[in-house]
Amino acid sequence: MxxxxxxxxxxxxxxPGPELGPEGYRRIGARHGLTLDTARHEQARHDAVAKLQRHPDLVHDEDLWIAFTVEIVLGMGGSEPAARACALDVVRQWERHENxxxxxxxxxxxxxxxxxxxxxxxxxxxxxxxxxxxxxxxxxxxxxxxxxxxxxxxxxxxxxxxxxxxxxxxxxxxxxxxxxxxxxxxxxxxxxxxxxxxxxxxxxxxxxxxxxxxxxxxxxxxxxxxxx
Incomplete structure (x- = not known):
């Protein structure tokens, strides 16, 4: 039973709401001096999923989620080192319940x-x-x-x-x-x-x-x- x-x-x-979508990435990117192309978001996320390598023991690792988000930012036209700072801000948005x-x-x-x-x-x-x-x-x-x-x-x-x-x-x-x-x-x-x-x-x-x-x-x- x-x-x-x-x-x-x-x-x-x-x-997820708008802050976690293409426009959210664009706005956060702009704060870090990046011009991100919202039209490239879907493909960038798809490519990031393909590259994502989980911990072999399935340990929760925040650095993996940050690296995943960096790949999306780069795929939307971002560049290092600003891409990592931008990704950190995006990851923090995923922690906000109102989003x-x-x-x-x-x-x-x-x-x-x-x-x-x-x-x-x-x-x-x-x-x-x-x-x-x-x-x-x-x-x-x-x-x-x-x-x-x-x-x-x-x-x-x-x-x-x-x-x-x-x-x-x-x-x-x-x-x-x-x-x-x-x-x-x-x-x-x-x-x-x-x-x-x-x-x-x-x-x-x-x-x-x-x-x-x-x-x-x-x-x-x-x-x-x-x-x-």
Whole structure:
């Protein structure tokens, strides 16, 4: 029987606002004397993802995120040494809770899980205080496990295990919900959890356990109707 649901945060429950997009990079770049081309942002980010080399033991390492952001700045037309200073400012923006907006389906999905008496946990990679983030966005959850405080990033098994232990649930009694196939889905399944892919853009059309909106989550989990 399902006892707990773990959820990713970025691009699952929340989306980044303008300060974290092309215009945000342009504005921050200008403060560092850089002229960044917003039209090159998408390709620059794609190229940075391809170059990203995680720690072999999946240790949370802020320097990796800074290096990743430097690559985006350079790809948008920036140059060293200003690119690193610019990247540091961008990374700091990812730590600001107000720079993110809830998807419209986020709170209704959490309410639907609560209505069925399920325990809820957030599991996230990144540079932020996840508990403060949850409070800021009024996310009704029981536990928050962030890679920054935990020390390992998804898909390392220990970050999922830490959340499950806090929720007093075994892998077979829990499900993971997230937008990253490699981090969320494969990581959870390797531990014996069920996993639901949030595929808002329809990239993984052939994935059987996928939804394009969190409103479909109760049905995807096979949850019974809420009693009257």
């Amino acid at each position: 399902l006892k707990a649901v773990l959820l990713d945060v970025d691009f699952t429950l929340v989306r 993110f907006f809830l998807y419209e389906d986020a709170l209704p999905a959490l309410e639907a899980l609560r209505a069925r008496n399920l325990r809820i946990g957030l599991v996230s990679n990144g540079q932020r205080d996840l508990e403060e983030f949850a409070r800021h966005h009024s996310l009704d959850v029981d536990v928050c496990v962030a890679s920054m405080s935990h020390g390992r990033v998804k898909p390392h098994h220990s970050i999922f295990q830490a959340a499950l232990a806090a929720l007093d649930a075994e892998p077979a009694e829990a499900a993971m919900v997230g937008d990253s196939y490699a981090d969320d889905i494969e990581g959870a399944r390797a531990l014996g959890m069920r996993a639901i892919l949030v595929d808002r853009e329809g990239v993984f059309a052939d994935e059987p356990d996928r939804i394009d909106t969190l409103l479909a989550l109760p049905a995807a989990l096979g949850l019974p109707p809420v009693p009257d």
